[in-house]
Each structure stands twice: as C-alpha cells, then as structure tokens.
Amino acid sequence: MSASGIIDCHVHLHHNWGDRFACAELLLRGADRMGVELMCLSMGVRREIYTRPTTVEEMHQHNDEVAQVIARWPDRFAGMCYLTPRFLPQSLAEIERRVAHGPFRGIKLLWDMYCDRPNLDPIAARAGELGAPIQQHTWIKAIAEHRCESEPWRLAALARRNPDTTFLAAHTGGNWELGIRQVIDAPNILADICGGDPEMGYVEMAARMLGTERVVYGSDAPGRSFASQLAKVHGADVPDADQQQILSATMRRVLDL
Amino acid sequence: MTATPIIDCNANLGNWPFRRTAYNTPDALLERLARVNIDRAWVTLLDAVLLKNVGAANPWLAEMVAGHDRLMPVGSINPTWPAWERDLAECADLGFRGVRVNPNYHGWTLADPVFGELLAAAAGMFVEVALHMTDERHHHPLVMVPPVAVDGLLAACAAHPTVPIVLANVKNAPATQLAREAAGDLPGNLYFELSHFESVGGVQQMAGELGVERILFGTHAPYYYPESSVLKVFEECDFADADLAAITHQNAERLLAV
Numbered sequence: 001m002s003a004s005g006i007i008d009c010h011v012h013l014h015h016n017w018g019d020r021f022a023c024a025e026l027l028l029r030g031a032d033r034m035g036v037e038l039m040c041l042s043m044g045v046r047r048e049i050y051t052r053p054t055t056v057e058e059m060h061q062h063n064d065e066v067a068q069v070i071a072r073w074p075d076r077f078a079g080m081c082y083l084t085p086r087f088l089p090q091s092l093a094e095i096e097r098r099v100a101h102g103p104f105r106g107i108k109l110l111w112d113m114y115c116d117r118p119n120l121d122p123i124a125a126r127a128g129e130l131g132a133p134i135q136q137h138t139w140i141k142a143i144a145e146h147r148c149e150s151e152p153w154r155l156a157a158l159a160r161r162n163p164d165t166t167f168l169a170a171h172t173g174g175n176w177e178l179g180i181r182q183v184i185d186a187p188n189i190l191a192d193i194c195g196g197d198p199e200m201g202y203v204e205m206a207a208r209m210l211g212t213e214r215v216v217y218g219s220d221a222p223g224r225s226f227a228s229q230l231a232k233v234h235g236a237d238v239p240d241a242d243q244q245q246i247l248s249a250t251m252r253r254v255l256d257l
Numbered sequence: 258m259t260a261t262p263i264i265d266c267n268a269n270l271g272n273w274p275f276r277r278t279a280y281n282t283p284d285a286l287l288e289r290l291a292r293v294n295i296d297r298a299w300v301t302l303l304d305a306v307l308l309k310n311v312g313a314a315n316p317w318l319a320e321m322v323a324g325h326d327r328l329m330p331v332g333s334i335n336p337t338w339p340a341w342e343r344d345l346a347e348c349a350d351l352g353f354r355g356v357r358v359n360p361n362y363h364g365w366t367l368a369d370p371v372f373g374e375l376l377a378a379a380a381g382m383f384v385e386v387a388l389h390m391t392d393e394r395h396h397h398p399l400v401m402v403p404p405v406a407v408d409g410l411l412a413a414c415a416a417h418p419t420v421p422i423v424l425a426n427v428k429n430a431p432a433t434q435l436a437r438e439a440a441g442d443l444p445g446n447l448y449f450e451l452s453h454f455e456s457v458g459g460v461q462q463m464a465g466e467l468g469v470e471r472i473l474f475g476t477h478a479p480y481y482y483p484e485s486s487v488l489k490v491f492e493e494c495d496f497a498d499a500d501l502a503a504i505t506h507q508n509a510e511r512l513l514a515v
Binding site for chain 1: 276277278279280391392393394395396398401453454455456457458459478479480481482483484485487488489492493495
C-alpha cells in the first residue's frame with residue numbers, strides 16, 4: 001500500500017450483504033471509491049453473534065470466513081482474529097493458529113465476556129508478546145442491548161494490567177464524550193472512532209484529550225458508510241497532518257507496516 | 258468537493274441542551290457549509306425542541322435569519338398545545354415555507370388525530386417530521402426519548418395529498434418499512450431527507466427503494482459534520498448527473514413550488 005494510504009481499522013462481514021465474498025466485494029467497492037487502501041476485517045456472516053453467545057465452533061467458523069477473504073485479497077484486508085474468552089484454552093489456541101503463525105494481524109473481542117475479567121489477561125499478555133493489537137467493542141448505552149457489552153472503563157482496567165499490549169477501544173464507547181474520558185489514563189488504548197453517528201466535535205475532543213497519536217479511523221462498514229465515518233476526520237477542525245495521523249500513520253505503526 | 262449547487266434541507270441554528278454546538282449562528286453555519294460547497298440551507302432552531310412554549314421559537318428564528326437570504330427558516334409546532342393554530346399562522350405571517358414537528362419530544366404519534374389536524378391546517382406549507390434528534394443509545398438518563406414510529410404516516414399522506422411531508426433524520430429501517438407497506442406506491446407528497454441513511458452505498462440503495470425523486474439532501478449540521486452527507490452522495494455513491502441534480506436541489510425546489 002502507499003505510504004499515506006487510508007487504513008480502516010474496523011470492518012466486518014455481515015449477513016445482510018450476502019456471503020463472505022459478496023460482502024467483501026461490497027467493502028472493496030466502497031473502499032476504492034473512498035480511497036481506503038487497507039481494512040482490518042473481523043467476523044463472518046453468521047447471524048447468531050448478535051443474539052446469543054458464540055460457541056467455539058462458531059468462533060472457528062467466523063475466523064475461517066475472514067481467512068478466506070484475506071487469502072483472496074491479501075493486500076486489502078488484515079485479519080482480526082475473533083475470540084470467545086469464555087473458552088480460554090480454545091481462544092489461546094486460536095491465537096497461536098491464526099496470529100502467531102499468521103496471517104491474522106490482531107485480535108477482535110466483542111461481547112462474549114466483560115473485558116475486565118481475568119480470562120482476558122492471558123489473551124492480552126500473548127497479544128502483547130506477538131505485537132498484535134486487541135480491538136475490543138466498547139459501548140456505554142442508555143438502553144441495554146447486548147449481554148456483556150463492555151464500557152471503555154473496563155478496557156482501561158485490562159489495559160492497565162497489560163501495559164505492553166496495544167488496545168483499540170472500538171467506537172470509543174459510542175457515547176464518546178464519556179468514553180474518551182474513561183480511557184485517558186490508559187496510554188496503551190487507542191480511540192477507534194468507528195460506528196457512531198458523525199457528530200461534530202468527536203475527533204476534536206479525542207485529539208485534544210488523548211493526543212492525535214491515540215486516535216484512529218475506523219468505519220464499521222458495511223453497516224456504516226465509509227463516507228459518514230471518514231467525515232469525522234475530514235470534517236474535524238484539526239490540522240491536515242493530524243488527519244493523516246488518524247487516517248493512516250498510527251495504524252501503520254500498530255500493524256508494523 | 259463538487260460544483261453541483263446544493264440545498265441543505267436539514268440544518269440547524271441555536272443550541273442543543275446536551276452539547277455545546279459550534280457553527281450555530283447564521284454566519285458561522287453558512288461559512289461552515291460553504292466549505293463543502295453547500296450554498297443554501299433550510300434551518301430549524303434546535304432550542305425549539307425542548308422549549309415548553311414551542312411557538313416562541315418562531316419569531317426568535319425569524320429574527321436570527323433576518324438578512325441571510327441563503328437561509329430558509331423552518332418553524333416549529335407542537336400541535337398538542339392550545340392555540341397551536343396561532344403558531345402556524347404566525348409562521349405563515351413570518352414567511353416560513355414549512356414547519357417541523359417533533360412528536361416524540363412532545364408526546365404524540367403520527368397515528369394520532371392531531372397530525373391530520375395539523376396537515377389540514379398547513380395549506381401552502383410543508384410539514385417536516387424529525388424522527389430522531391440524537392442517538393437514543395446516548396441520551397441523557399433523565400431525558401430518554403424514543404424515535405418517532407412511522408405507523409400511520411402513509412394514511413396521513415394519502416389523506417392530505419397536497420401537503421408535502423418530509424421525514425428528517427430518517428434512518429434506513431423506517432424508510433424501508435414505509436416502502437414495503439406502500440408496496441411500490443409511496444405517496445407522491447412524501448420526501449426523505451438523507452443525513453441519517455447509512456451502510457456502504459446506502460444513499461443509492463435507499464434512492465432505489467424509495468425513488469430518487471423523493472430524496473432530499475440534508476446534513477443535520479452543525480450537530481453532524483456536513484462532510485458526511487456530501488461524501489456519502491458524491492464520493493461513495495455513483496449517481497448519474499440527473500439523479501445528483503434531483504437529490505441536491507431539484508427535488509427541494511419542486512417541493513417548494515407545490
């Protein structure tokens with residue numbers, strides 16, 4: 001990829017857009033139009049992930065689908081290995097299989113378990129050894145939606161116990177004015193701005209309170225538009241150099257590109 | 258980003274109580290929109306939503322936009338309060354071309370008779386329904402307001418076919434719900450403002466489902482970054498020039514000509 005190419009740290013496959021390849025092709029069309037060169041991809045098109053906890057077999061199936069997409073478009077997707085920390089030995093084995101030996105570049109955690117629980121520590125420690133970032137879904141919701149949905153403060157607790165691991169606070173807690181504050185004191189957490197409404201002030205506040213080098217662009221496509229999420233950066237009142245840092249440079253460092 | 262003239266059918270002035278809003282004065286808003294080549298905007302007053310006496314917002318808004326020809330004020334009405342007809346008449350006297358309602362914040366639904374009463378009284382004006390103001394998942398814990406349900410909307414449109422009805426801040430799901438309920442025959446007086454359409458290529462998908470002639474360009478600025486709608490329409494989608502012209506200004510101009 002080019003030296004300044006946009007890296008989207010957060011996309012998925014999703015059942016609303018067909019099978020894994022059809023969905024990946026949609027992502028590629030959108031990315032091409034918006035100048036996104038590399039996408040960090042996690043989770044397959046299975047529906048159950050939104051309604052009940054995932055089994056070990058389903059965890060493997062999610063990652064198999066992502067692996068197939070990466071194999072077809074290795075220059076456009078970087079795999080994030082989905083784990084179910086309730087099944088710790090199997091999750092650690094999945095790290096060895098997919099991340100330690102490639103081709104996955106990082107780890108994806110959703111709402112299988114609150115992320116401040118002890119089961120997460122061996123996962124975080126191994127990720128740190130491998131230099132693999134952990135992307136943890138975080139959301140602070142006024143209305144409960146998913147079981148074990150972690151707030152950013154829980155991720156901050158995990159991050160403080162594992163200072164050598166890089167974490168991405170996906171969605172920055174959704175309620176970003178609060179979420180940004182919850183991760184301030186955990187310098188190994190980056191704010192992944194994906195997946196919420198393009199509310200003015202988001203990136204400005206994150207850059208001001210965390211530092212530009214701790215803010216990264218992600219979209220949550222295909223459910224979200226690349227465009228609406230890129231607007232958070234392109235529309236932010238921050239210098240062009242800071243926009244470039246958010247769109248590309250920091251993730252380039254995190255992924256060791 | 259584009260040389261196509263753009264009318265923003267969903268911009269705002271004033272203050273929202275739960276966040277300090279930038280670019281919320283007429284001059285600042287126009288300057289901010291001009292950065293993305295938006296030349297004109299229909300504007301509501303954010304403060305109106307949570308005023309008790311909503312009608313007081315209308316002369317306030319008229320005063321704010323006075324002398325700013327590129328801003329077209331849209332009034333606010335709460336049709337559950339006594340003498341709302343006077344507020345509507347005042348909007349007409351002030352030269353407003355349309356009014357907005359926030360049924361969820363004011364305790365009524367689109368299936369209630371009061372909506373029909375408003376449409377019947379709104380001759381010569383359009384009526385805009387804001388389905389959301391902000392993401393319900395992040396509402397202040399003491400002010401949690403669910404989105405407006407669109408149940409009953411099609412019947413109201415059919416009963417008042419000469420009144421243009423605009424759904425502002427409408428997401429994909431309720432728009433799709435209406436398209437399915439209408440089974441391919443959406444009322445000709447129903448319009449959809451696009452600031453809240455999402456997914457990759459989502460605006461084009463929704464234009465296909467709803468009809469490009471019903472789509473109005475809007476940003477929800479300055480609550481949203483206006484770049485969002487511009488990038489969605491001009492960069493992520495692949496509209497023909499004629500469709501772009503319809504979405505960005507012709508549909509709005511046709512609506513106002515009714």
